[in-house]
Amino acid sequence: MTQAQDAETDLPAESATVAIATKEATATGVLTTPARTRRLPRLPLADLLVCAGYLALAATVLSGQWRDTDNGYLIKSGQDQTMWEWFFAVTAHSVAALHNPLGTDLQNFPAGVNMMANTAMFGVGVPLTPVTLLFGPTVTFVLVLTLGLAGTAFAWYRLFVRELVRSRVAAVIGGLFCGFAPGMISHANAHPNFVVLLLLPIIAGLLIRIARRAAAAERERPGGRVRDAAVLGLLVATQIALGEEPLLIFALAFGLFGIVYYAHAPRTALRVTRVVAPTFALAAVITLALAEIPLWWQFFGPQSYRSIDHGPMGNDLEALVQFPSESLGGVFAPGANVAINPTEQNAYFGWPLLLLVVFTVGMLWRDRVVRAAGVVIAVFGLLSLGAVATIGKQPTGIDLPWRWAEHVPLLNTVLESRMSMAAIPAIAVVLALASDRAVGTWTQSAVDWKPLAWFAALTGALLPLIPTILPVVERPPTPDFFADGAVRRYVGDGSVVLVPPPRPPDARALRWQADAGFTFPLAGGYFVGPTGTSKKGIYGPEARPTTALLVQAQDTGVVPPIDAGVRTRALDDLRFWQADVLVLPATKNGEVLRETVTQLLGFTPTRVEDVWLWDVHSLRASGAVGITPGGS
Structure with missing residues (x-):
């Protein structure tokens, strides 16, 4: 690639970063506008074919x-699929019933759940309400994941082909990695908010164009700035409705990329900052105006929380070089299990790709785009390791920068391992630029060995990362008591208490509630909410004595000791839950649970269809728990 071409490709886009200008440094260090070079004509058919290819790959990954x-x-x-399906289902229910979707008491009754503080993704949940109501939340869930993978890949492809490279092949490679990198496939098991990322490259493209005009000192009408600010504000507000954590990571990496990109030309950086500051300020005002109510509800509304303590959640050093479990490399060369869980394989780039990236960044270090991308890969890879470096899940005792970063507001709610997601578009930028150079060299000399060597190395690095079909099992059917609506005959204005109540390790009851048409609220659940006066966030409801007792009975298979104090605490819990009935479906150690509740309440249950049921209306009203343990 020529020097003039290098100048034009100085505009990348990153998951959390983008280049801010496309100018070439002169000998005096002042950025000037390069001569225009001929670009490929727009080929809508080519774009459609690329989009169809991405969509076919996404559908294959989720074909099970x-x-x-x-x-x-x-x-x-x-349990995350159950939780997300519930989010989509309850959002559709709220929209159809004209209820406020930002909060609900259908789980964690009577305190309820702050939906804005639980990544409910109103940006897709609300528009897809008809799909959810017609076909069910599972269809919405898998549709969002499929379109998220394909749409994210295509959006990055479009940005690359417009702003970074001339070769569509290079742009396809970059988009493919952005949409189907190991972290994306891992999150496709359960986390739509980290899969639907297509707005980030669109935001990046807008920022590139704004900054390019500022760097070139182009005169612009005030109306143009207002238009840019309005579009940017709308995009950011919409991304807030899709996922705030990816947006935060994007913004951090974007800032770092811009700093590194302009490090050699501070005067230009100051000029760009001065020119774009009013546009960004107006965009911020527009964003807040559009998202004011949801954000207020999230941070100050009912069941809001200030932060959540995840504990150590950094990437293990081995996770950087291993192949992901859902890939060809993971099938034929599996590594040790060092991920937080199967949905958080946020790195897992594989050692061949990392070696190729390190080599390529070194070879192309003089390119400002590559240099900035390399810094983002290194910094966010380091941040993703957490507060203390671990190897094979064994702490090394080496303190890392996250030890201080985790005390910064907002950052203290982020899983640090997800910081490596910022490296995905940065790696894609490096691969796309190197591929573009290789294609350019090939067009000039078909016998040059270097392009062939590059694509051979690229194939060797990416082949082990080809995703496999995500595994699917058959979920147990919803009990007939809920599926056919029999539950409605036993619930008034109180709640249904499952035995034991739903919680993060077992959230199946959320599915049953949705299948019953949300005709009753549930005690307990799977969500994030506050605990105590500190409003610290926790997963699931605050622990109550009766929940702990029932979980103990189920886990041990032994009826725990039950005395008058235990029964009194159970009555307090029933009052707190405003319980109408206790319901025991078929479950692990069901006989032990039935005997435990019978002793606790003092009367035997009634068999209703395929569940055992204790009607506690009278107990809650009278304030007395059964006369004799185990009596009727």
Whole structure:
């Protein structure tokens, strides 16, 4: 690639970063506008074919779930698929019933759940309400994941082909990695908010154009700035409705990229900052105006929380070089299990790709785009390791920068391992630029060995990362008591208490509630909410004595000791939950649980269809728990 071409490709886009200008440094260090070079004509058909290819790959990855949207379940999602399906279902229910979707008491009754503080993704949940109501939340869930993977890949492809490279092949490679990198495939098991990232490259493209005009000192009408600010504010507000954590990571990496990109030309950086500051300030005002109510609800509304303590959640050093479990490399050369869980394989780039990236960054270090991308990869890779470096899940005792970063507001709510997600577009930028140079060299000399060597190395690095089909199992059916609506006959204005109540390790009851049409609220649940006066965030409801007792009975298979104090605390819990009925479906150690509740309440349950049921209306009203343990 020529020097003039290098200047034009000085405009990348990054998951959390983008280049801010496309200018070439002169001998005096002043950025000037390079001569225009001929670009490929727009080929809508080519773009459609690329989009179709990305969509086909995404559908293949999720084909197991698509084949059985009635009973299929992504096994590696843990309980997260159930939680996300509930989010989509309850959002559709709220919209259809004209209820406030920002909060609900349908789980964690009576305190409820702050939906804005639980990544409910109103940006897709609300528009897809008709899909959810017609076809069910599982279809919405898998549709969002599929379109998220393909849409993210295509949006980055479009940015690369417009701002970074001339070769569509190079742009396709960059987009492919952005949409189907190991971290993206891992999150496709359960986390739509880290899969639907297509707005980030669109935001990046807008910022590139704004900064390019500022760097060139182009005169611009005030109306143009207002338009840019309005579009930027709308995009950011929409991304808030899709996922705030990816937006935060994007903003941090964007800033770092810009600093490194302009490090050699501070005067230009100051000029750009001065020119774009009013536009960004107006965009911030517009964003707040559009998102004011949801953000207030999230941070100050009912069941809001200030921060959440995740504990150590950094990437293990081995996670950087291993192959992801859902890939060809993971099948034929599996590594040790060092991820937080199967949905958080946020790095797992594989040692061949890392070696190739390090080599390529070194070879192209003089390119400002590559240099800035390399710094982002290194810095965010380091941040993703957490407060203390670990190897094979064994702490090394080496303190890392996250030890201080985790005390910064907002950052203290981020899983540090997810910081490596910022490296995905940065790596894609490096791969796309190197591929673009290789294609350019090939067009000039078909016998040059260097392009062939590059694409051979690239194939060797990416082949082990080809994703496999995400595994799906058949989920247990919803108990008939809920599926056919029998539960409605036993619930008034109180709640249903499952035995034991739903919680993060077992959230199946959320599915049953949705299948019953949200005709009753649930005690307990799977969500993030506050605890105590400190309003520290925790997963699930605050622990109550009766929940702990029932979980103990289920886990041990032994009826725990039950005395008058235990029964009194159980009555307090029933009053707190405003319980109408206790329901025991078929479950692990069901006989032990039935005997435990019978002793606790003092009367035997009634068999209703396929569940055992204790009607506690009278107990809650009278304030007395059964006369004799185990009596009727």
